[in-house]
Amino acid sequence: MRTTMMSALSALSALGLAASSLGACKWTEFDDLENQTWVDSTSKPDVKSTDYGIAVQRGSRSAGDGGRLVVLGAGEATYSELVYSAKGASSFPPTSIGLKALYGIPNIAQQPVLLADPSSDDISLIVGSDNGIAMLTGAMGTLKLYQLFNLAAPDAATYMLAPTRAQPLPLVAVGENVLGALLPALPAAATQPTCKLTDTATAGFKAQVRALGVVRTGATDDVLVWDAGGKLYKYPGTVFNGCATQNPLGSVDTTFQADAGGAQILSIDATHVVLQGHKGDIGYLRVYDAATMTAVGEAAMVPGMRTAALLDVGGSQLVIVGVPSAVVGGQAAGQVMLFQLSAAGLNTVPAATLHDAQPENNQSFGRGVAAMPFNGKQVIAVAADNEIFVYFRANLADGTILYDETRQGR
Amino acid sequence: MQSRVVFVVWMAICALAIRPALGESVDALKKAQTAFDQAQLDYLQGKYDEAAVEFQDAYSARHFPQFLYNVGASYHMKGKKASDPEAYQKAVDAYRKYLTEDPQATDKAKVEKAIGVLEAEIKRIKEQPATGAGTGSATGSAAAPAAAPSPEVQQLGDVKVRGLIVIESDPSNATIYLDDKRKGAFATTPWSGTLEGDHKVVIEKRGYTVIEKTISADPTKLFVLSAAMSQQSFLGWIEISSNVPGADIFIDDKTVGAVGRTPLSQNIKPGKHTFWISSEGYDEYRQEVDVIANEVTPVKATLKGAPVGKLNVTGLGVEDATILVDGKVLCERGPCLKGIPQGDHTVTVRRPDFKSYSRKITIQAKTETQIRVSLQPTPGRGDAIVAYVLAAGFGAGGIVLGTMANGYRDDLKKEIAAGIVPPDSNDPRLQKGKIFAIAADATFAVAGITALTAIYYTFREKGTPSTGLIDVRALALRPEIGPGYAGLGMGVSW
Numbered sequence: 001m002r003t004t005m006m007s008a009l010s011a012l013s014a015l016g017l018a019a020s021s022l023g024a025c026k027w028t029e030f031d032d033l034e035n036q037t038w039v040d041s042t043s044k045p046d047v048k049s050t051d052y053g054i055a056v057q058r059g060s061r062s063a064g065d066g067g068r069l070v071v072l073g074a075g076e077a078t079y080s081e082l083v084y085s086a087k088g089a090s091s092f093p094p095t096s097i098g099l100k101a102l103y104g105i106p107n108i109a110q111q112p113v114l115l116a117d118p119s120s121d122d123i124s125l126i127v128g129s130d131n132g133i134a135m136l137t138g139a140m141g142t143l144k145l146y147q148l149f150n151l152a153a154p155d156a157a158t159y160m161l162a163p164t165r166a167q168p169l170p171l172v173a174v175g176e177n178v179l180g181a182l183l184p185a186l187p188a189a190a191t192q193p194t195c196k197l198t199d200t201a202t203a204g205f206k207a208q209v210r211a212l213g214v215v216r217t218g219a220t221d222d223v224l225v226w227d228a229g230g231k232l233y234k235y236p237g238t239v240f241n242g243c244a245t246q247n248p249l250g251s252v253d254t255t256f257q258a259d260a261g262g263a264q265i266l267s268i269d270a271t272h273v274v275l276q277g278h279k280g281d282i283g284y285l286r287v288y289d290a291a292t293m294t295a296v297g298e299a300a301m302v303p304g305m306r307t308a309a310l311l312d313v314g315g316s317q318l319v320i321v322g323v324p325s326a327v328v329g330g331q332a333a334g335q336v337m338l339f340q341l342s343a344a345g346l347n348t349v350p351a352a353t354l355h356d357a358q359p360e361n362n363q364s365f366g367r368g369v370a371a372m373p374f375n376g377k378q379v380i381a382v383a384a385d386n387e388i389f390v391y392f393r394a395n396l397a398d399g400t401i402l403y404d405e406t407r408q409g410r
Numbered sequence: 411m412q413s414r415v416v417f418v419v420w421m422a423i424c425a426l427a428i429r430p431a432l433g434e435s436v437d438a439l440k441k442a443q444t445a446f447d448q449a450q451l452d453y454l455q456g457k458y459d460e461a462a463v464e465f466q467d468a469y470s471a472r473h474f475p476q477f478l479y480n481v482g483a484s485y486h487m488k489g490k491k492a493s494d495p496e497a498y499q500k501a502v503d504a505y506r507k508y509l510t511e512d513p514q515a516t517d518k519a520k521v522e523k524a525i526g527v528l529e530a531e532i533k534r535i536k537e538q539p540a541t542g543a544g545t546g547s548a549t550g551s552a553a554a555p556a557a558a559p560s561p562e563v564q565q566l567g568d569v570k571v572r573g574l575i576v577i578e579s580d581p582s583n584a585t586i587y588l589d590d591k592r593k594g595a596f597a598t599t600p601w602s603g604t605l606e607g608d609h610k611v612v613i614e615k616r617g618y619t620v621i622e623k624t625i626s627a628d629p630t631k632l633f634v635l636s637a638a639m640s641q642q643s644f645l646g647w648i649e650i651s652s653n654v655p656g657a658d659i660f661i662d663d664k665t666v667g668a669v670g671r672t673p674l675s676q677n678i679k680p681g682k683h684t685f686w687i688s689s690e691g692y693d694e695y696r697q698e699v700d701v702i703a704n705e706v707t708p709v710k711a712t713l714k715g716a717p718v719g720k721l722n723v724t725g726l727g728v729e730d731a732t733i734l735v736d737g738k739v740l741c742e743r744g745p746c747l748k749g750i751p752q753g754d755h756t757v758t759v760r761r762p763d764f765k766s767y768s769r770k771i772t773i774q775a776k777t778e779t780q781i782r783v784s785l786q787p788t789p790g791r792g793d794a795i796v797a798y799v800l801a802a803g804f805g806a807g808g809i810v811l812g813t814m815a816n817g818y819r820d821d822l823k824k825e826i827a828a829g830i831v832p833p834d835s836n837d838p839r840l841q842k843g844k845i846f847a848i849a850a851d852a853t854f855a856v857a858g859i860t861a862l863t864a865i866y867y868t869f870r871e872k873g874t875p876s877t878g879l880i881d882v883r884a885l886a887l888r889p890e891i892g893p894g895y896a897g898l899g900m901g902v903s904w
Contacts (some may be wrong), residue, residue: 026816028845030840033822043835357825357833387836395829 037404038393042090044386047080049073053383055307056369059115059140060121065408067253068373069124069381071388072114077105079125081140086375088392088407095141103145104130110367111262113157114405117168124170128153135170146170149179155252155260158212163238171223173209177319178223197225199233200247207233210258213265213273215290222249224265224290226275231256232265250293256284259404266310266319267364268341274319274321276308285319287345297345302337310341310376311371313403317341318351320380322366326355333359336366336382338394338402352396354382356389365389375406439634442471446632449480458488462500465571469899472576475512476603478504479521480482480571486528487569493557495518502528524569527562534560573630576602577611579637584615591670592658599637613637614676616647617704645677645702649743650685652711659687672711687711690749690777691718716777718749723759725783725878731761759783759876767876776884783878797864804857812850818843 031395044052052073059068065086072079077099083091099105105127113126124146125136133149151174158170172179175240178195197207210226214221220237225248227233233248260278267276271291277284283305287296307322318341324334335355340347368383372390379392449464462484469477482504485512489497505525509518515662538557577586579599581893585820588596589610597603605627618639627633651673658668662684670676672687680703688694694717699708721740723733735755740748744759752775758768764785773779818839825833833839 027844029819029850030815030822030844030847033819033826033843034835034840037828037833037835037837037840038823038826039834041834043836052672307562355831357831358838387835391832393832399830 006354008261015296018070018106027365031086035217038088038391038407040084040088040339040390040392042082042388042390044073045080045096046160047073047078047096048076049078050075052078052080052386053368053388054108055108055112055114056370056372056381056383056388057116057123058370058372058381059123060313061116061373062121067370067373067379067390068368069388069390070114070140072108072112072125072368074108074110076100077108077127079136082388084372084374084390086408088374088390090388090390093141093256093399097143098226099136103134103136105134106130109153109261109396113154115157115159115170119159119161119168124157124159125172126157126172126201133172133174135172137170149174149181155209156212156263158214158223158265159217160214160223160237161219163220168214168221171212171384173212173225175209176207178209178212188400197233197235198247199231199251201251202231208260208265210260210277211263211275213267215267215273222290224273225267226254226256226258226263226277228260232275232293234293238358252288252293252295253285253326254284254285254288254295256299258284262285262306266308268310268317274308274310274341274346276319276321278305281325285321285339287341295345296343298348300339300346300348303337304361305337306367307369309369311338311380314377318402320369320371320382322369322382324367324384326366328355328359328365331361331363333360333363334363334365335365336369336380336386338380338396350397354380354391354394354396363387376410377403377406378404379403422457437642437672439636442468442477443632443634444651445471446477449473449649450571450630452516453480453484453487456491458484458489461571462488462504464670474574474576475515475612476572482521483569483571484510486524488527489531490563490568492560493531493535495535495560496587498528498532498535506722513701517543522539522565524584524629527566531560533564547577551649558812564684565662571630573604573628573652574602574628574648575625576632576633576634577613577637578599579613579615579621579639581615581618581639584613584618584637584639585675587612587614588700591674591676592668594656594671594674611635613639615639616675616677616706617641617643617645618677636778642677644680644703645705645854646707647675647682647706648683648699648701649673649675649706650687650709651712652687652689652695652713654689654692654713655891657687657692657711657713659696660686678707685709685711687713689713689715691715691751692803716751716753719773719775720747720778721746721750721757721771722778722780723757723783724780725759725785727761727785728759728783731759731764731783731785734760757781759785759878763788765859765871765873767786767878769880771880774882774884778883780880780881780883782881783876785876786874789873791868794867795869801857801861801864804829804853805861808850808853811846813852815846815850829852 020025030222035252047313049173054074055070055072058107059070059081067084071082073287079095079099080096081093083093085267108127114126122137123137127134128187131133131148133151133154134145135147137146138144154172154174156173157170161168176197209225209227210228213224222237223235225233227284231253232253233251235248240338254275259279261276271289272287273288273290283302284299285302289296302321304323304325305321309320311318311320319339323337325332326335328335333356335353337350338352340351354364364386365384366382370381371378372381380394382389392406393404396402445464445468447471449468450459452464453461462481465477465480467486482501485504488494489501499697502525505521509521529592572716577599582599584599585595586597586599586601591612608626608822609626610624617618619642620659621639625635648845655672659673661671661672678701680701682698682700684698686694686696692713695711695713697709699707705744708710714719723744723746731744732739733746734743735750735757740746750773754770754772756768758766760766765788767783767785787894821867824834
């Protein structure tokens, strides 16, 4: 009896060992693995938005611990903030705002105008509302309605340092007009300064602004306007503080006529900018010298590109390009591409491609991109459908490290 | 009448001349026998005075205390018939003399009680008016009727005279064996007492021939066995003893069986002899002895071993069962009756397709422990088989789930380390892997529990267990001698 029982227990132990060697697994290993991942993924918080993560923008320029992101949600327009600890753990402070209830903003279109103030931690959301174009401005936690424009929707906007202004303020373009430079508060009975963009060199010119940008030329910024006709104009900043009609200082034909919505002019430095826009499914990305109004290097034609942001990694600059409709692994999941910038312009061969390790159809990975200051460095932030990704480490396609672990031992 | 009186003088008639002492004894016995027979005849006819006198004559010839008792019994009956205090007094005197002659009499208490009753009766009669009892003559012609005996006297009942067995030998002090020498010595000559039934009497004395005779004892008669033993100077005398009393003795040839039990003393032919002394539970003792004529040869056996008791396993179906004691087969098949050393033992009864019966018992020496077992059929183990199958299924499921979880884990580790297309903290594989791992662990746990349950089902006692009833009987043989009997008694207790 005893021998039989010992034999049975021995057999059972052997079976258990065999089973353990084949299939036993500590479920806590997956918690460890989750902590080891250096791509943080944060799902939609408890907000009413049904299409969360339509755009992202850095929420702070500070070089302190952690980082902050501003995230917009569509479906029902929502503004929310996402805070990352120095170890990369994300959390949502109780500062989410239902934009419909507060500002009459029912929805937000794809690639909305969400700008970061280059001189402060402020951001600006310029979007059409029930009352016209609403400009919401402020730092995280203090976003508030700054101005309303009696127009339906903005075509483009940029921060600019206008004459007599100490800090850059948003400049909004609607059709052939620009609105600004803006005062903290309009004088009584004063109308919004409106300037009409002209080009006497072109017969019958009527501007249709696709993107606005600035270059610093002195006390004020000169304004770059990418027109629907494919030309890039440079206007003196002074005209935007009195609104006299003004011919451009110069222009260059980009030969790319971008569709409305989503085109951007990103300032690389005092003279160079990157134009990003798309026509149909073709995206256009090219560096221009605003001083000479000439193109620098070749244009990168990126199918499906919708948005871009500049990334500064230890002096090396790259363009983060969002391609939310890209097919990855057979799934229209979207991806993000990194293009290296140099004095020769844009390297049209992507330095790296990022996508979800488990791509899903309609994931819209890359419909919003941003360079988020984190622990004193910049890291890539990517918006997807109801999910925000932050890359605390990134490698280039050739295996070299773009930037290393920025977290502090999560 | 003569047919009712049996006088038996058995002479171990030897060709040798009977010595004068024995001749005188024979004459006295004849005289006593004659008086005893006449006394008993008179007693039966109600002539109590005559019977008493003749019993007294018998006693005068041979001083057997039983004769004095019969004297008392005769006067007792005379006194009872006529409420004669004088007769009662004579009865009391005779009873007292009987007890004086045989102070170890087995009926001493009964006789003393009779003495007390009769003395009270004497006093009662004497205190009655003169018209009461007679003057003591049974044949007296007193007009007044005799008073009735007291209830106490009535309770004593009618007294019967006793017969007597007398075994004598010349020379005396010979050992008497009754029926079988293996029972041991019965008494030494001369011996008188009461026996019933047929018996073989063996009389043995060192240096004399052995006398054997069969007698038919009658408790109402005087039976005298007188053995004249002739000398056998060519014989030797063996005295066999052992540290274990009652051990069987075999001499020269074991196949003829035991000749007796220790201690034993007997004549034996001179020469070389082999003795085996054995007792159950002990190693056999063997000794070769050279017996010399007219000399005493002692054989002292020291038996090594332990005393034993009997184990008796019975019960329905034991004929197909194997009986084991302490794990060793005692009997291939039952019923099983064997001796085993005293002490604690584990008895197991096994029968194919039946539940085993196992019991720890204590065997005591000279006892029989009987176990009447009732073996129950072994129930099926279908539930255990089902549990084993389920355990195997759960185990296999655990392996599948664990393998999947490990696959996710390995992929994630690899991708995290590679850095190309890195998984994020919300990678669904993390959740899936975790779920699979938990499911695998849970499934393994269920498999383990199920396996343990299966083992429990395999070995658990299912259904009615086999049982056994235990009886312990203490068996002992001892010689018993009473006023009306003698023999070996067996005590049995449960």
